[in-house]
Amino acid sequence: MAMQLTQKSALDSPAIPDRLYFKIGDVARICQLETYVLRFWETQFPQLKPNKSGTGQRLYRRRDVELALRIKHLVHIEGYTLAGARQVLGQRRTSPQPAPHLEFQADPQSQLPLPAAASAQPLSGQTLEAVAATLAQARAELREIASLLASPDPQPSRRRSRLVTMPPAPDSLFPL
Secondary structure, X not given: OHHHHHHHHHHHOOOOOOOOOEEHHHHHHHHOOOXXXXXXXXXXXXXXXXXXXXXXXXXXXXXXXXXXXXXXXXXXXXXXXXXXXXXXXXXXXHOOOXXXXXXXXXXXXXXXXXXXXXXXXXXXXXXXXXHHHHHHHXXXXXXXXXXXXXXXXXXXXXXOOOOOOOOOXXXXXXXX
């Protein structure tokens, strides 16, 4: 019975050779898929982006192979649709470890909240509404800065000639 479990787990997660790059045929063999499936998955999953060589050959890294195996597991074993698998992979990427809870205290110079651990003073009864208002103000200021950076700067037009005209020398072989 123990032998069957180890064989089953070996079939579930195939061994990935220790190499820097894998060609699409190698990845197809490891994942036991056709190459056109991998090419299609590249269009459906933005995380699956193999590098391309100078000749256009797809070069997968180890993380790409692991991602292809994960997609295969989600679609073929767990029964997800491609959209569902994309959503599961997106959630894992965007929701890392939960951040520790921080209490905020206002900084008198910048009028922005600072983590209470960053200051030596204890939290002085600042309410959640005050923190939310300060964050809203900071967001508004950041949006204003972003709009200023996004607007095109009027450049003064300076017309400079690229050629310098020189008067012909009297003893020149090629008079102008």
